[in-house]
Amino acid sequence: MVSSRSPSVLMFGWEFPPFNSGGLGVACEGLSKALSASGVDLTFVLPLKVPISASWCKFVFASEASEFVDETQITKLFSGYENINISASEAKKYGLPGSISGSLMQRVQAYALKAGSIAKQNKHSIIHAHDWLTYLAGIAAKKVSGQPLVVHVHATEFDRSGSDNVNKEIFNIELEGFRQADKIVTVSGWTKKKVVEKYGIPPEKVKVVYNGIDFKENSSSIEDNLKALKRDGNKIVLFVGRITLQKGPDYFVAMAEKVLAHEPKTYFVVSGSGDMEEKMIRSVAKKGLSSRFIFCGFLRGQELDRVYKAADIFVMPSVSEPFGLVPLEAMISDVPVLVSKESGVSEIISSALKSHFWDIDDMADKVVSVLRHQKLQGYLSKNGKEEVKAIHWKKAADSLISVYNSLDNAFSMFLLPSSPAFEGAKVSHL
Amino acid sequence: MRKYRIFDVGQNSSYFNDESGTNFDNKAIINKVANKCYLPANAVLLENIKTHPDFKVSFSISGTALEQFEKTAPEVIDSFKALVDTGNVEILSETYYHSLSSIYNKEEFNRQVLLHRKKIRELFGVTPTIFRNTELIYSNEIAKMAEEMGYRGILAEGADHILGWRSPAFVYKPTGTNNIKLLLKHYRLSDDIAFRFSQRSWTGWPLTAPKFANWVSSHNGAGETINLFMDYETFGEHQWEDTGIFDFLKHLPDEILRNPDNNFATPSEVIDRYEVKSDLDVPNYISWADTERDLSAWLSNDLQKEAIKAVYALGEDIVHIDDLELLEDWRKLQTSDHFYYMCTKFWNDGDVHKYFSPYESPYEAFIAYMNVIQDMRLRLEAAKKKQEHNVQLHRVKPLRFSDF
Structure with a gap:
């Protein structure tokens, strides 16, 4: 299929930094930036008008409401993780149009209603939609322009809510997105497996494109309180992430109890917030470990960097983690990581420790070993950092271009025969 | 060694036992390799000796392996005994525990070699006179240690970087010794069998006994001994039976002996038969492992x-x-x-x-x-x-x- 049109992408997102509540926005930023840097003509669509400073591509907003003042409100509003109902009066208060008030589901549908006219107004040869929040918009755009649709799975409903609590409505939207898509991209083999097994999608329709990370040296100084603890010979075990079922906070606590039995001079630092926060704090208290836990709430930016600097090991006991960017941040900060095997990121890092999230003994064994053996800690820290350098967005963008190219070979102009993506296009993951 | 955890420390000291049926289960592994490799390979060799009374072979078996066979698959020990009893099979010395003690602790090294010697005497009634160190780890120093322990010969990897233009097909003398000779593994011909036998992308594939015998014979006139040395599990474990490896082994003596200039010899026979060609200086450790052939x-x-x-x-x-x-x-x-x-x-x-x-x-x-x-x-x-x-x-x- 030779296309005479110039290759261009219409990308539907839901959130974008700094107005993001999770990894979805970070991934959209990284991908759009790297795709643009590779020369791909890209239009990025967001549901609401926000003051985006990103200069690498054109932004289009489905709703041209006036700009917001309150950042946290916007962030919450965008969150695909929390189902927030916005009353009409609230919407008015924040200067939002009536159409975006209501439940998350209503906002998702409102977004889709606008997608058709956006597709008409913006030239494109590929439509690319990120996560279920934008699938309906992507499908609507495809109906209008007839261009191929790529849906990008950053998480499935099974990851977000556990197998027993699946929201049927969301599941159906996901399924519809997968069926209507011409190609499905997942952020890991772990997620691909879910898409294939839980949604009955043929594996050859699904391509794995791992996320990347911007390698920025962490030159922050170590957080003062933690520094004082370390000066007294204490070790720091770090948890960073939303405190929700998906992230396995209860396994972290159970592991901490076992670690403390062997390494009593250890502190467990928890950064993040979420619906299981209270339960986690209560369970720590019940086990009598309160004096060994430090809950510091949701941290980002330099605050978080300073905490990374204090950590002796980072643990991500996620029950189901489609990708998992946070361990890579820890590795950049010279921190050894232990990640659950139920995570996408575990597929692409080798200078890291891995356990099943439920294998508390194995996790505790590994954490104690890192705390005890400086050589092991040093080895993982040094080689882990090196390893992350090769996990960049350029690589992800190259793989995406080869996915686009399989649908519209005008994209071949961005594929140099010598580029890693060209090789990557030949190798099928999983 | 099993997955021994921090919780086990001070609680139990059984490090090596695991009955999980996984790759940590020594018993299961021994049974597997006994049936896939040791028993069928020994049977082929015994048959070869019966049909060709001039066929010779030699083994270096660690004390640890012997112990495991005694415990789990004693029929393997019996089959080795039958081979040794033919008189065509030489057993070599090594450290009992297949250890790196030659590098770290000379006294311990001596003890482990003596323990192994004792074990070989007990099981096979012979006393080895040729030494091969763990993983063919070798240096002038190790040759000297073997000489001091009374060995007449020692084996090493015929690594390119120590031989230079010289050929591994001669007998050498380790620098700094007087009474010990050095035999070098011919790694190309050895690895043709051990690594490349079933590799379809290799130009030599498929490797047949006549083809291999031809390669060996082509060295006549330019060498005195071709020392083939390989992991015994090449036969049936690394190269599975369906690759034809046992047929190859079975027909090899026939094909080699077809050329009247060829014969088989054990390491001590080679050492007795051939004069030292020259000194070989190996100041730094070499081994047979990986492409680096170092430690x-x-x-x-x-x-x-x-x-x-x-x-x-x-x-x-x-x-x-x-x-x-x-x-x-x-x-x-x-x-x-x-x-x-x-x-x-x-x-x-x-x-x-x-x-x-x-x-x-x-x-x-x-x-x-x-x-x-x-x-x-x-x-x-x-x-x-x-x-x-x-x-x-x-x-x-x-x-x-x-x-x-």
Whole structure:
């Protein structure tokens, strides 16, 4: 299929930094930036008008409401993780149009209603939609322009809510997105497996494109309180992430109890917030470990960097983690990581420790070993950092271009025969 | 060694037992390799000797392997006995525990070689006169140690970087020795069988006995001995039966002997028959492992160095303690494989290290090993206290310094 049109992408997102509540926005930023840097003509669509400073591509907003003042409100509003109902009066208060008030589901549908006219107004040869929040918009755009649709799975409903609590409505939207898509991209083999097994999608329709990370040296100084603890010979075990079922906070606590039995001079630092926060704090208290836990709430930016600097090991006991960017941040900060095997990121890092999230003994064994053996800690820290350098967005963008190219070979102009993506296009993951 | 966890330390000291049926289950592994490799391969060799009374072969089997066979598959020992009884089979010496003691602890090295010698005498009624070190690790120094122990010959890898323009097809003399000769493995011809036999992308594939015999014969006039040395599990385990490896082995003597200039010889026969061609100077350690042919498979990263330092540090006290179980466990911990599993050189590429390792990563190997070392430290402390106590009680109780 030779296309005479110039290759261009219409990308539907839901959130974008700094107005993001999770990894979805970070991934959209990284991908759009790297795709643009590779020369791909890209239009990025967001549901609401926000003051985006990103200069690498054109932004289009489905709703041209006036700009917001309150950042946290916007962030919450965008969150695909929390189902927030916005009353009409609230919407008015924040200067939002009536159409975006209501439940998350209503906002998702409102977004889709606008997608058709956006597709008409913006030239494109590929439509690319990120996560279920934008699938309906992507499908609507495809109906209008007839261009191929790529849906990008950053998480499935099974990851977000556990197998027993699946929201049927969301599941159906996901399924519809997968069926209507011409190609499905997942952020890991772990997620691909879910898409294939839980949604009955043929594996050859699904391509794995791992996320990347911007390698920025962490030159922050170590957080003062933690520094004082370390000066007294204490070790720091770090948890960073939303405190929700998906992230396995209860396994972290159970592991901490076992670690403390062997390494009593250890502190467990928890950064993040979420619906299981209270339960986690209560369970720590019940086990009598309160004096060994430090809950510091949701941290980002330099605050978080300073905490990374204090950590002796980072643990991500996620029950189901489609990708998992946070361990890579820890590795950049010279921190050894232990990640659950139920995570996408575990597929692409080798200078890291891995356990099943439920294998508390194995996790505790590994954490104690890192705390005890400086050589092991040093080895993982040094080689882990090196390893992350090769996990960049350029690589992800190259793989995406080869996915686009399989649908519209005008994209071949961005594929140099010598580029890693060209090789990557030949190798099928999983 | 099983996945020994921090919770096991001080609680139980069974490091090597695992009945999980996984790659940690020694019994299951022994049964598997006995049936896939040792028994069928030994049967072919015995048959070869019967049909060709001039066919010769020699084995180097660690004490650890012999022990495992005795315990789990004694019929393997019997089949080796039958081979040795033909008189065509020579058994070589090595360290009992397949250890790296030649590099770290000379006294311990001597003891392990003597233990192995004793074991071979007990099982096969012969006393080896040729030495081959763990993984063909070799240097001038190691040759000297073997010479001092009375060996007439020693084996080493015919590595290009030590031979230069010279050929591995002659007998050499290790620099700095007088009474020991050096035989070099012909690695190209050996690896043609061990590594490349079933590799379809290799130009030599398929490798047949006549083809291989031709290659061997082509050295006539330019060499005196072709020393083929390989992992015995090449036959049936690394190269599975369906590759035709046993047929190859069966027809090899026939084809080799078709050329009247060829014959088979054991290492001691080669040493008796041929004069030394020249001195060979190997000041730095070489081995047969990986492409580097050095020690990096066991001793390249910090984890490996830390682990080996820890185990030999224990030795300073352990040999003076009257606790045979502790001593035996310590020696089992010296087996080179433990350090091989911690190698990170090729881990990403899914290389041979990964193929042979029962662990999911080099870090798991290190963690389990260091947990065991911690338990050993506790046991050693307890044994020391007990011994001091006994000495105080009796004053005169003699200490045992070794177990042979």
